[in-house]
Amino acid sequence: MNAQLFAELISKIKIGKHLPEAIYLHKDAFSALPPELQSFIPAVAKAVLLDDENWDLVKLFKKDFRISLLSYPTFYQDSYPTLKQSMNVDLSKLKHKITSYEQTDNPPILHRKETMVLSDDPHYQEFVDITQEGENAGLYENTRTIGFKRNWETLIQNKGFTLVDGRLFRNSAVIKPQESDSIDRHKTAIVRYGLSVPMKLLSKHGYLNGEHSIFDYGCGRQDDLTELNAHGLDATGWDPNFAPDNDKCESDIVNLGFVLNVIEDQEERIEALLGAWDLTQKLLVISVMIANEEYIAQFKPYKDGIITSINTFQKYYAQAEIKGYLERSLQEEPIAIAPGIFYIFKDKIAEQQYLQNKYKRHHKWEQRTSPIKLDSKEKLQLVIAQNEILFQSFWNKCLELGRVPANDEFDDTHKVKELIGSNKKVFELLKETYPKEEYGKYQLAKTEHTEDILLYLCMELFEKRKPYIHQPDSFKRDIKVFFDGYQHARDSAKELLFSIVDTENIEQECIKAHNTLPASLLNEGHSLIFHKDYAEQLPLLLRIYLGAALQMYGEVDDDIDLIKIHIQSGKLTLTAYDDFEKSVPMLVERIKIKMADQDIDFFDYVNKEKRPPLLNKHLFLPESQVQYKKQLSFDRRLAKALEFEHVDEVMMTRSEFESSLLQVNKKISGFKIASK
Known part of the structure; x- marks a missing residue:
């Protein structure tokens, strides 16, 4: 068959x-x-x-x-x-x-x-x-x-x-x-003084650029809509309590923001989800509240959720639970964007463009300013010199794509064609004309673009997504140039994805990363710790490891500071500190993603007295950073005073830290260590 x-x-x-x-x-x-x-x-x-x-x-x-x-x-x-x-x-x-x-x-x-x-x-x-x-x-x-x-x-x-x-x-x-308990649903709509997190993420991903119509399903007090309208965006909304007379209208993007978790009736809940999906033309954004069992236990249980202290209903979800609910209800594959926040694309081309862009490095290539040294005997090189801005723009497009652009990918193709010929001919001539370091930049761009595509394909395989026949033309060209075909690309990605379970490979790549990243801490055989800003500079295998773990969690948001790759256990830890610019930041949140168990543990340090300190912070700063020498000097003095090594990861509780300072009669003021 x-x-x-x-x-x-x-x-x-x-x-x-x-x-x-x-x-x-x-x-x-x-x-x-x-x-x-x-x-x-x-x-x-x-x-x-x-x-x-x-x-x-x-x-x-x-x-x-x-x-x-x-x-x-x-x-x-x-x-x-x-x-x-x-x-x-x-x-x-x-x-x-x-x-x-x-x-x-x-x-x-x-x-x-x-x-x-x-x-x-x-x-x-x-x-x-x-x-x-x-x-x-x-x-x-x-x-x-x-x-x-x-x-x-x-x-x-x-x-x-x-x-x-x-x-x-x-x-x-x-x-x-009648129900004996009357739920005050209207109290769940909070007053906002800035865009909600789902709207901020839409902005981050370029969806609030004015090209898309937006409908906020369950808009509450309409604070998001007021802000979006102030920017001239086509944004409307409906809410059963605050905007019941507004029309529910089809839109490119529909936001179902923190609505499902406040509806105590399960039938009404799924009707809201399906209603929002019906209005969606391109992208549905869904957000719910996430909490652990310890937090939920302090409230009064009601149906499948709890009653809050202000008599509102909340259904707190686990990340895997809400993902499964959305899959079963819509028969679509949700994409985790952040804890409790998912994108579901109705427009599959838009989905592919989002996923491919997600795994691309974002570079700003420096403009060449020095004139090209010409061989006066070469007529074509003279043409290039006379039209330097035009051909520099063409070369920058080659660097951006990591390949020769197609005719419709460079706006002035007709101009270079009239002056010299085809895009391929222009590329070969520029390669010979420009200094060798420029071709080195091109080779690097080609390698990085190839790795970005492999990362995207690995994540597609990891999530078991159905490969879409319809792809953007630029992606089809990338596949043809870099891999000689889609199947070859997927086979290469599959081989890479399988290799992340090999702890020896992961350890070797962690050692390589430690030697190439601007700053990191390698605990041999155990873990690699680095600042989130350097995630894109990791070797490809570690980018795949990181991407696979984040499929459950979503994107690393602005609050996260450090990332720890566990070499042996298939885990990833994200940590957030109260102020990473301080000499000794205090841990406020730790998130452990367990790939083997498909589970996420959240650890909140709400009580300030229990927040552990980050010691030897200079290990995570590049030497080129202005604050590096200042931090290194501070860390050395603190390590000497408290008798620990300033080049290792040092773990202690806040009470131990403060007790140690007290024993040596010291206090910290900014980057100074003074006697009490």
Whole structure:
């Protein structure tokens, strides 16, 4: 069976529940399938070691060489059975993934079961009657949210019915009891004196440049909108409490900022998510509150969240929990941007452009100012000299791309073509004309651009993203020039990605990084610590290691100062200090990302008395920095006073630090160590 034959066979299927993307069919109806599929589907289940009792339905994809084996163990017993487990089998990649819904409060459910069996099935007429009841009750008027259990049950109640033994009965005489707890949702909308974090991230990534329309779904007191409108941006919003009369309008970018976590009703929560997705044309930004169990434990539990001290509801998520919720609800792959903040692209070209740009180094190439030394015998070189600005601009474009630009990538291609010829000919001539160090810059740009693409492809593989056929033209050109084809590029990336589990490789690359970074601390065999500003200067393998860890966390934000790569354990630690410019900064937050466990531990040092000091800070400053000598002098004096080595990582609690100062009768004032 290959993809072409599979597609041909799928196109011939007349039975089953037909949706735009797939066909659903119970395995009891396989006798009506083409013979090839009758034998092929069970063979796939056997190949992935899935027992017959663990799947009942098959989902056959119309556009992909892919099937899903679905477990609905109560298919014949329940009118609207719930999904227990799904196994998605990608036949083109020979990969499979299992998703369990057993612990999910709001699992997917089935409707219109009669379409999934044959007309001679003993249960066929019963299934037809169940569906007709739903049609008569008006349950299928809006099919957007009915695919989930709680949403379906709520819809039934709202239509004035109840389920008794799986059948609908009118329930107009039953009065729905009021909740004993009244949640003050309006109190969750805080007053902002600057852009919210999701909006700041949109600005950072270039989405607030005026090219995109923006809709804020749940805009609260509209502080973000006021600021965006002041910049002349096309930004509108809606909020059930503060802007209920505003229209909900489709926009390029929709922001669902800290909305899902304040809705206590799970059905309403998913309706808000799907509603925001429906309005999205290019990018949906989703933000929720993240907290650990210790923090949550201090509040009163309510439903799947807590009641705060001001009588508001909060549903605090773990990073993996919200990511999984979004995947299940939207059937899309969220991209972690920061803890609790995700991008989901509806425009897949825009998604690829974002991901590729994310892993690019950002350099500002210095303009050449000295005139080119010419060979008076070379006419073409004379042309270059006479049009220096034009050809310098062309060369800078070569440095930017790491390759010869295509005609549409250099605005003045027609000018250089009239003067000399094709872009390739111009490049070869400039390579001979310019000093050798300029060609060295080009070679470096080519190497770095190649590494950036490999990093992007590694992250695509790590997240198991589907490779998109539609790619920006510039990316296609990069692949052709740097790798001679997309498959070769992916194979190279796969080999690199697998090598991050080799601790010997990681250790060697950490040693290399320590010898090349402007500043770092190497604890041999254990870890490499460096300032976040030097992350892009890491060797490629360590950039991949760092990128793989950050797939769970998101981007390293401005608050983070130091990064620690653990050589042996597959972990990454991010640390933030109260003021990194101080002589002895104090730790305020530590984040440990555990790749093997796919988990993140957050450690907040809210109590100032418990914040550990960062000693020997000069180890993380480059010698070229103005403050380096001052910090080094301070660290030497402090190390001598407290009797520790000034060239090592020194770890102690704040109480130990202050006790040591007290014992030697010293105090710190700025970069001075004085007697008390």
